[in-house]
Amino acid sequence: MSIAAKDIDIIAHLARLSLTDTERSDALGSIASILQLVNQMQAVDTSAVAPLAHPFEASQRLREDVVTESDQRETLLTLAPSAEQGLFLVPKVIE
Amino acid sequence: MNLNPGTASPNITNPNITNHSLSAIARALKNGDYSSVELTRAYLDRIAAHGGALNAYITVTAERALAQAEAADARRAKGESQPLLGVPLAHKDLFCTAGVRTSCGSRMLDKFIAPYDATVVAKLDAAGMVTLGKTNMDEFAMGSSNENSWYGAVRNPWNHALVPGGSSGGSAAAVAARLCPIATGTDTGGSVRQPASFCGLTGLKATYGRISRWGMIAYASSLDQAGVLAQNAADCALLLQGMAGFDPKDSTSAQVAVPDYAAALHQPLQGLRIGLPKEHFAEGLSLEVEQQIRAALAVFERLGATLVEVSLPNSHLSICAYYVIAPAEASANLSRYDGVRYGYRCERPKDLEDLYKRSRSEGFGNEVKRRIMVGTYALSAGYYEAYYGKAQKVRRLIKDDFTRAFQEVDVIMGPTTPGTAFALGSKTKDPVTMYLEDIYTIAVNLAGLPGMSIPAGQVHGLPIGLQIVGRDFDEARLLNVAHQFQQASDWHTRTPPGVSG
Numbered sequence: 001m002s003i004a005a006k007d008i009d010i011i012a013h014l015a016r017l018s019l020t021d022t023e024r025s026d027a028l029g030s031i032a033s034i035l036q037l038v039n040q041m042q043a044v045d046t047s048a049v050a051p052l053a054h055p056f057e058a059s060q061r062l063r064e065d066v067v068t069e070s071d072q073r074e075t076l077l078t079l080a081p082s083a084e085q086g087l088f089l090v091p092k093v094i095e
Numbered sequence: 096m097n098l099n100p101g102t103a104s105p106n107i108t109n110p111n112i113t114n115h116s117l118s119a120i121a122r123a124l125k126n127g128d129y130s131s132v133e134l135t136r137a138y139l140d141r142i143a144a145h146g147g148a149l150n151a152y153i154t155v156t157a158e159r160a161l162a163q164a165e166a167a168d169a170r171r172a173k174g175e176s177q178p179l180l181g182v183p184l185a186h187k188d189l190f191c192t193a194g195v196r197t198s199c200g201s202r203m204l205d206k207f208i209a210p211y212d213a214t215v216v217a218k219l220d221a222a223g224m225v226t227l228g229k230t231n232m233d234e235f236a237m238g239s240s241n242e243n244s245w246y247g248a249v250r251n252p253w254n255h256a257l258v259p260g261g262s263s264g265g266s267a268a269a270v271a272a273r274l275c276p277i278a279t280g281t282d283t284g285g286s287v288r289q290p291a292s293f294c295g296l297t298g299l300k301a302t303y304g305r306i307s308r309w310g311m312i313a314y315a316s317s318l319d320q321a322g323v324l325a326q327n328a329a330d331c332a333l334l335l336q337g338m339a340g341f342d343p344k345d346s347t348s349a350q351v352a353v354p355d356y357a358a359a360l361h362q363p364l365q366g367l368r369i370g371l372p373k374e375h376f377a378e379g380l381s382l383e384v385e386q387q388i389r390a391a392l393a394v395f396e397r398l399g400a401t402l403v404e405v406s407l408p409n410s411h412l413s414i415c416a417y418y419v420i421a422p423a424e425a426s427a428n429l430s431r432y433d434g435v436r437y438g439y440r441c442e443r444p445k446d447l448e449d450l451y452k453r454s455r456s457e458g459f460g461n462e463v464k465r466r467i468m469v470g471t472y473a474l475s476a477g478y479y480e481a482y483y484g485k486a487q488k489v490r491r492l493i494k495d496d497f498t499r500a501f502q503e504v505d506v507i508m509g510p511t512t513p514g515t516a517f518a519l520g521s522k523t524k525d526p527v528t529m530y531l532e533d534i535y536t537i538a539v540n541l542a543g544l545p546g547m548s549i550p551a552g553q554v555h556g557l558p559i560g561l562q563i564v565g566r567d568f569d570e571a572r573l574l575n576v577a578h579q580f581q582q583a584s585d586w587h588t589r590t591p592p593g594v595s596g
Contacts, residue, residue: 007472015426015471016433017464018452026461027468033527034418034469038482041415041489051487052494054317054347055303055543056567061346075210081440088435091446 003032112137114595117277117330121178124171131171131181135164135225138183142227142274149250149259151269153188154196155228163225170223179337180223185275187266188229189236190216190321191310195226199312200234200244200262203432203439203458213310214342215279215321222337227275231265234460235429236283236314238262239532241290242523243462250519251293252591253557257516260290266324267294273594277334278324283315284417285511285536287322288548292511292560295550295589297577299323299331302568303543304349306335307342315424316347318417318540327587328549328577332356335570351568359571360578365399367576370504372407375535381514384559387552388510391561394583395508395576405500405507409492413538414530416493419473419486420541425463426470432458465526494542501566506576509535511548511560535562545570549577550586558589 008028012019019027073086082089112134115123123129139157146152160183167181191197191209193216198204212220220226233243241249241264249264251257252272259268263280267290270278280287282300291298299322306321313319321338325331336356342348369392376385392402434440434454441457444450456464473482500507513534522529539546544564551561561580565573581587 003472008468011468011471011475014475015464015467016430016448016451016455017459017467018456023461023464027465030465030526031469031472033525034465034530035472037527037530038415038418038486041412041419041485042481044409044412044489044492046485046488046492049488049491051484052491053487055494055541056349058304058347058349063343072210076436079207079210079437081434081438090435091444091450093447 003028003035113141113273115276116326117182117333120182120276121333124181125176131164131167131225132161134181135160135183135227138227138275145272146274148255149252149268149272149274150247151231151249151265151272151274152185152228153198153200153231153246153265156195156226159195160225160227163220167223167225175223177222178333179219181225183225183227183275184219184334185227185230185266185269185278186216187232187263187278187280189232189281189312190279191312192216192226192229195229197229197312198245199236200232200246201459201463202245205245205439207437211310214307214344215338216310219337224337230263230269230278233262233264234463235312235425236262236281236286237425237462237466239285239289239529240517240522241265242519243460245460248519251516252594253295253516256518257557258293258519260293260516262286263324264290267291267296267298270294270296270324270326271591271594273590276326277330279338280322280324281311282320282322282540283318283421284540285533287324288511288536288546288560288562289533291324291548292558293516295558295586295591297325297327297331297550297587298548299335299570299573300539300546301335301339301570302349302545304347305351305545305568305570306338307340307345307348309342309344313428315421316428317424318421320540327581328574329357329360331577332360332574335574339570349568354571356571356574359575362575363399364395364576364579367395367400367506368504369395369400369402370405370500370507371402372405372410372500372507372509374407374410375509379513379534380510381554383554384510384514387554387559388561391551391580391584392508394580398579398583403504405504407496407500407538409489409496410538412489413493413541414534416486416489416541417537418469418530419482420490422466422470423473423483424470426467426474429459429463429467434458462526490541493538497538497542497544506572507564509562511535511562515554515557515559539564543567545573547573547577549580550589552586553589558586
């Protein structure tokens with residue numbers, strides 16, 4: 001499994017990153033060498049091995065279905081790059 | 096380059112008050128030798144005088160620290176005397192601190208004022224500790240040299256031409272240079288243990304689930320865990336006591352009782368079985384480091400422990416599995432930075448997609464973008480099974496290696512890193528070279544186990560670390576083993592040139 005320049009463009013778009021030409025060629029080189037490193041594991045037979053997602057295989061603990069959060073709308077909106085009337089502002093998305 | 100630490104380090108003069116260990120500070124505060132306010136002022140003066148050269152702090156919280164110190168002195172005057180009361184510390188800038196910038200070493204969060212406290216911060220605040228500031232780190236904890244910070248590289252107090260290690264490099268440099276007596280860190284693949292090794296400190300990464308991750312900015316959620324950078328194991332025990340425990344706010348927090356860590360320190364080591372993974376004493380390890388590690392192991396033998404060779408046959412696969420799992424989890428975790436709700440936003444976005452793309456591209460540094468892209472690729476349609484699925488299976492093989500080894504031994508020991516601290520800039524060109532730095536530490540995170548690094552010798556005047564790995568939730572044993580070694584050796588008392596211990 002190797003990676004091509006067009007794959008970098010697809011990945012960058014999926015990750016919502018825009019790359020300059022230099023960054024694109026740097027990314028191709030470094031990601032190819034990282035994939036070469038991790039591909040060493042492809043040689044290991046894991047057909048009888050179950051995946052391990054959590055180190056102790058704990059399952060997600062559930063809490064009581066009750067309200068625990070207080071209203072922090074005003075505080076949280078002060079962190080936004082742009083907000084107005086209790087809403088986050090973004091460039092126009094509907095014509 | 097010149098590896099003699101005497102030549103590149105400035106002469107740091109050291110007022111006596113800032114060279115105390117946490118344990119010594121606790122005694123001095125209790126005896127009334129000095130107040131928390133006096134001690135805090137001394138540290139703030141020292142940071143003002145020497146902090147800039149090391150770049151160990153991103154933010155110094157002087158006013159807040161003095162207010163906390165006054166409050167701690169007032170509590171003591173009313174008769175309180177718990178060991179952490181009035182003791183200063185620094186937090187890695189990855190722990191959210193309400194009202195204080197929490198940058199995670201990233202331009203993305205350069206103006207982010209955390210609206211709440213991490214559980215670790217809240218617990219230590221409640222215990223009466225004094226936060227001196229927030230320490231520098233590799234951006235989003237991605238790095239092994241602290242060269243990936245938006246705020247610039249941190250320098251190693253032992254030699255300013257060298258890296259302090261990463262990603263908790265600012266915390267390590269700050270403790271080593273006595274710009275704080277102790278600090279918090281986090282460890283996803285070695286980020287507490289490797290800088291502890293490079294800076295001559297005692298570092299502990301807790302078992303996954305032992306310390307709450309609530310308010311720790313996420314990198315790789317199945318691997319991230321908090322830890323401590325300290326001058327010795329006894330100090331580590333005291334701070335861990337304040338940090339550990341179940342937290343209902345963290346859904347992966349473990350409901351496991353927390354023992355009295357300080358009480359466990361004094362257990363004799365007679366009969367202790369120490370496993371030495373043959374794979375950690377093989378090709379790639381510097382001969383000089385190996386000699387020092389073997390000498391440290393001989394100390395444990397004299398203390399009554401038995402050395403047993405064990406095998407971790409899949410350990411060579413740990414870097415492969417890690418560099419799929421961690422980037423995959425990072426790509427998901429870091430998708431929250433969209434330039435809309437908080438964090439960096441680009442200038443004059445032309446539409447929503449441009450806003451997302453340019454905010455993320457301008458807000459994240461190169462290593463972060465690289466890991467996001469690797470993770471995105473590993474999780475993408477057609478590659479998920481071959482990469483993420485495969486890495487999770489390999490993760491089980493690595494975990495099973497430890498489970499088998501721990502049937503025969505009580506702890507596992509070996510070098511923390513293959514060599515001593517390396518030169519700034521020497522490994523930044525090729526990410527893979529940097530990744531291989533964490534060869535001995537990464538498997539421990541994949542298995543979720545607790546690990547420590549303790550000073551165990553020097554090579555050409557630079558500290559090297561001995562890694563101690565334990566069974567899950569067996570931090571008390573690790574601290575006991577480390578403390579007993581420190582009663583029989585003095586490597587942990589060595590300080591960088593110009594810093595008195």
